[in-house]
Amino acid sequence: MTQAPRKAHVVVVGAGFAGASLVRNLPSTLRRRGQTLLVDRQEEYPFIPLIHEVAVGRLHPESTLSPIAPLCRGRCDFLKAEAQDLDPVSKTLYTSAGPISYEYLVMAAGSRASRPPEALEEHFRLFWTLEDALRLRSDLNTAWRTTTGPSRGTGQPGDLTVAVVGGGATGVELAAEIAVLFQYLKKRTAGKPREAPRIVLLEASDRLMGWLDPYFHEVAMEELSRLGVEVRLNSTVEDAGESGIRAGGEWFPACTRVWAAGIDLPPLIRSLPGDHDPSGRVRVDAHLSLPDHPEVYVLGDAGLYEDPRHGQLPPTASVAVQQGPWAARDLDRRLRGASSEDRPPFDFFDRGYVVSLGPESAVAEAVGAKFRGPAAQALYRSIFLYYLKDRRHRFLTGADWAMERTIGRLGFGTPEPGAASVEKS
Numbered sequence: 470m471t472q473a474p475r476k477a478h479v480v481v482v483g484a485g486f487a488g489a490s491l492v493r494n495l496p497s498t499l500r501r502r503g504q505t506l507l508v509d510r511q512e513e514y515p516f517i518p519l520i521h522e523v524a525v526g527r528l529h530p531e532s533t534l535s536p537i538a539p540l541c542r543g544r545c546d547f548l549k550a551e552a553q554d555l556d557p558v559s560k561t562l563y564t565s566a567g568p569i570s571y572e573y574l575v576m577a578a579g580s581r582a583s584r585p586p587e588a589l590e591e592h593f594r595l596f597w598t599l600e601d602a603l604r605l606r607s608d609l610n611t612a613w614r615t616t617t618g619p620s621r622g623t624g625q626p627g628d629l630t631v632a633v634v635g636g637g638a639t640g641v642e643l644a645a646e647i648a649v650l651f652q653y654l655k656k657r658t659a660g661k662p663r664e665a666p667r668i669v670l671l672e673a674s675d676r677l678m679g680w681l682d683p684y685f686h687e688v689a690m691e692e693l694s695r696l697g698v699e700v701r702l703n704s705t706v707e708d709a710g711e712s713g714i715r716a717g718g719e720w721f722p723a724c725t726r727v728w729a730a731g732i733d734l735p736p737l738i739r740s741l742p743g744d745h746d747p748s749g750r751v752r753v754d755a756h757l758s759l760p761d762h763p764e765v766y767v768l769g770d771a772g773l774y775e776d777p778r779h780g781q782l783p784p785t786a787s788v789a790v791q792q793g794p795w796a797a798r799d800l801d802r803r804l805r806g807a808s809s810e811d812r813p814p815f816d817f818f819d820r821g822y823v824v825s826l827g828p829e830s831a832v833a834e835a836v837g838a839k840f841r842g843p844a845a846q847a848l849y850r851s852i853f854l855y856y857l858k859d860r861r862h863r864f865l866t867g868a869d870w871a872m873e874r875t876i877g878r879l880g881f882g883t884p885e886p887g888a889a890s891v892e893k894s
C-alpha cells in the first residue's frame with residue numbers, strides 16, 4: 470500500500486547552521502501548526518566547527534551536541550527522517566519516513582567530506598563528523614600510549630607521525646591542535662616516547678587557506694612552524710599504505726593519516742536540477758533558489774551562490790547563518806504576495822573570518838582589521854559561544870575550555886598499564 474504523503478506548507482531539510490537559523494526566524498504565519506516541518510536524519514546536531522577540539526580532548530563530545538526537538542518548540546514540527554529523493558514537479562520530497570508534499574522546500578542538508586582517490590581511501594581517516602573526531606582521538610591516544618608504554622609501539626618509524634592532507638582552514642586548525650596536544654602530553658607523561666612526535670601538513674597548492682586573504686597563510690605558516698608542524702606546499706599525495714605516504718615525490722612514514730581536503734555533496738543534492746560545480750554544489754539565483762524551481766531554496770554548503778560583490782561564497786557556517794534568516798524573510802514576503810521584483814536579492818555581509826591556531830592563538834580578519842594571537846583566539850571563542858545558541862551548550866563548552874588546565878584533556882587520561890606516568894587521575 471502506498472503511504473499518503475504528509476503535507477506542510479514549508480519543508481526544511483537539515484537542522485544545521487542554515488536550517489536552524491531559518492527556523493529561529495520563521496515569520497508568525499509559518500509558526501502555526503502544520504505550516505512548517507523540519508526534517509533531519511539526526512536527533513542531535515553536532516557543532517561541526519569545534520570537532521577538532523573534540524579530537525584532541527579539549528572538548529567533551531556532549532558539549533558539541535544540541536538536541537533538535539527543542540529548537541522546534543512553538544515554531545514547527547520535527548520529523549527525524551532521511552531525505553532521499555525529490556520530485557520538484559509534483560513537489561514531493563521522499564524520505565525514509567515516507568513522502569512529504571510541500572509548497573516551498575528549503576534544502577539545507579550541508580555537505581560531506583571529499584574522499585581520497587579510491588585506491589588510497591582505506592589508508593586515510595576522514596575528518597568531518599563527530600564520530601570521525603572521536604576515532605581520531607582514539608588513534609592519537611593509542612599512538613601516544615603505545616610509544617611511551619612498555620610495548621613502545623609497533624617499533625616501526627612513524628608511530629607518532631600524523632599526516633594531515635589539506636591546507637584549508639580545517640587541516641590547519643587540526644594540525645595546530647595536534648601539535649599542542651603532543652606538547653601537552655610530553656609535559657604530563659614521565660616516559661619519553663620512543664620517537665619524536667611529528668605532524669606533517671600537506672597542501673597541493675602553494676598557499677594555505679587559498680580563498681582567504683594572504684595574511685591568513687602568512688600567520689599560519691609562522692604559527693605552525695613555531696608549533697613544530699612541517700608544512701609541505703605544492704605537495705600532492707601520490708600513494709599511501711599502512712605505514713606511510715608518498716607526496717611530492719617523497720615517501721615518509723606516518724601511522725596516523727587524515728584526509729581533510731575539501732567538500733563533496735551527496736547524491737540528493739547532485740540530483741537537483743540545474744548547474745553543479747565539481748564538488749556537487751548546485752547553483753542558486755539571487756533569491757537562493759533553483760532557477761527552474763523558485764519554490765526550492767538551497768542554502769548553506771549545498772548551494773553555490775555567486776555574490777555580485779564578493780564572488781562565489783565559500784561553504785562556511787558564517788555564510789549559512791546569514792542565508793537562513795534571509796530565506797525566512799523572503800518566505801514571509803512571498804506569503805504576503807510579493808512578486809520577484811519586490812523581493813530584494815540575498816545580500817551577504819562579510820563579517821570576516823577567524824581560524825584557530827591552537828588554544829593560545831588564532832588569525833582573524835574582522836570588519837576590515839587583521840589581527841592574530843590571543844586576541845584573535847578570544848574572538849574565535851566568543852563567536853562560537855554566540856553561535857552555540859542554547860545556554861546549556863554555552864556553559865558546557867565554556868566549562869570544558871576553563872577546566873582543561875585543571876582536570877586535563879578528555880580521552881587522554883589512561884596510560885597503558887605499566888607505563889610510567891605523571892597523569893592526574
Ligand SMILES: Cc1cc2nc3c(=O)[nH]c(=O)nc-3n(C[C@H](O)[C@H](O)[C@H](O)COP(=O)(O)OP(=O)(O)OC[C@H]3O[C@@H](n4cnc5c(N)ncnc54)[C@H](O)[C@@H]3O)c2cc1C
Nearest residue numbers: 483485486487509510518552578579769770784785786787
Ligand atoms: C571540521 C570542520 C570545521 C569547520 N570550521 C568552520 C569554522 O571554523 N567556521 C565556519 O564558518 N565554518 C566552518 N566549517 C564549515 C561549516 O561547518 C559548514 O559550512 C556549515 O556546517 C554548513 O551549514 P549547513 O547548514 O549548510 O549544513 P550543516 O551544518 O552540515 O547541517 C546539515 C544538516 O542536515 C542534516 N542532513 C544532511 N543530509 C540529510 C538528509 N539526507 N536528510 C535529512 N537530514 C539531512 C544533517 O544531519 C545536519 O543536521 C567547518 C566544517 C568542518 C567539517
